[in-house]
Amino acid sequence: MAAASLYPCHAQINTDQVIRVGTNALHFEDYLLSIQYFNQAIQAKPYLAQPYLLRALAKLNLEDYAGAEEDASRAIELNPYITDAYEVRGVARQNRSDNDGAIADYKHALTLLPRNRQLLFNLALAQTDSGHYTDARESYRDLISYYPNFANAYLGRSRLNSLCADTLNARADIDTAITLDPKNFTAYAMRADLALQRGGKENFMAAAEDIDRAIILNPQNTGMYINRAFIRYQTDDFFGAIADYDYALRLDPDNVPALTNRALVLTELNDDDRALEDYNRLCVINPGDVSIHYNRAVILARKGHYSQAAADATAVIEAMPDFPGGYYLRSDIYRQAGRSSAATADMNRARKLADRLAANPVSSEEVDQRLDRVRKALSSAPDDLVPSEFNTVKALETETRVDEEFNNSAIRGRVQDRNVAATPEPRLEMAFYYSPGEISENTLYFKEIDLLNATRRLRHFIVVTNALPPLDPETLEEHFHSISDYTSYMANHTPVAADYLARAMDYVTVRDYENALLDVNRALALTPDFTPAYMLRAQINHKLGALEAAESTATGLENLNSRLSVTTAELADLETVLTLAPLTAPAWYNKGCALLDREDYTAAIAAFSRAAELAPTFGPAFYNRGFAYLRLGNLPLALADLGKAGELGVAGAYNLIKRVSR
16 A cells, blocks of 8 residues: 555654545545545544544545445544534435435434524424425524525525425525525526416517526536526527527537437428438437437438338337327338338228227326336327427526535535636646647646756656646555655765655645645755756645645635735746746746736736747637636737637637627
């Protein structure tokens, strides 16, 4: 194990340091790495509750809900007063559909923290999911009385009201949530859903406005494009609908509702070739869907492919032998193909089935059984020849559920918010590994680092990249061994600055930023003009500053002043790099990123401009400069830079252009 090489025996483990580094890795979403650190702590001191709790949280993020529940239970056994463990176990149980168990955990935690916002909120969600609507309503009442400005409480209660068919109060709660939090994606999605359920042109227009806002806040949500396409179709904007389906399928190429709806609209537009492509794809994804075979048979027959059309019609008949529409369809195909006797036989069979259905309507229970059998919902009357579900463009029932919260300041590595807004491209980092881009290079030249690599004093070449890959346990173990080897070497030799930098890079790779900072400082003490060390120290200070900012946010203290303070040390080191090596494009780019964090957009633009001059094919510099121009309200220059960034391979630039150009 990696731990064995770094810490030869249990007595030598600094458990607090191991847990702290593991928590740092958890914050940066390196869940597998964080689990390794927590494993070390548990092995050394199995009586500590904290590493079990933190490991439970890492497993929760990896969707190992059973493992998370087990670790949280162990933490509770060791310390029954650790409230966070009940919360984590409650969330794990909710994800395993054990809502009653989750309710018990939340209620117990509330005996220790009776007004805790997240616990009350999660309790109300679990009570709603378990059907305890009266209890849920009481929980929301208490939550809102304590926290009247908590937008998600109103969204949760809106969902409860919708389940109780109280759409008027459901809409009122969503309106309140939007007033409190105008950038809440879920609120706009929920309000759009309510409007879609009502139907009618006026409601469709209101839904479209909310979906537009939701897309701006979360442009990667496929369901929003599908539902906007539905609205455009209902208002006869067929080509607008196709455009939205096209974009949804760019985001999710195998999305069945988008493929199905696009195929139906294309069929209506007589674009049979493209519709057939969609149906062919759907048959691969979901070969048991009867409606796909039915609709594809219609198009194949229209194109004169009678043999293939008859095969699809036969598939419909085999799945639904009592469905007259299948026989009518095949009869028509046989007639067009010149097979008169076969066409007559199918027509007679279809008429007999239709007469029987008219005389003996099927019960709803029988219909349900048929639905299960053919894996397709049928909503038409039993005597219809073609079920309406076969050829009706539909809106998507979007998942607008309000998720459980984990904002407790004691749990820094909380589940990340799924609804993220547009953000700048990330900083460049010194690293041993990078993910090659499909259409653009993700590294940038740094002369001084190239010279350092040429000395071969480091075991791995350093690259400068903003595309770090996830590392597997074997690779991480290699760097734990490397740290141990460097430590042994420096104990018996006089180290030089490059040795400390090399070990610092190993520490950075395993997310131990505090020890990395110590080694970089040692390197600079030996060689004060060591340019790569200043670049690395700026990177480490940014990481430590991000952790500090996360803690401030969790405790409600995050503000502009805190953002200014966490970038000061980083900027100082970047300025030193630029004094020693003024033509270093990565330093100019990272300086621009730091200035963006400080909301000094004019200075950021100047830094990105210099980076773009020195590295004219580096797309992120143009993207971030465009982002800064957007913040200053200069749309023409922003669009020019975003267009250049897209040209250079920053795919997200095109999405941002689309959003800001509306």
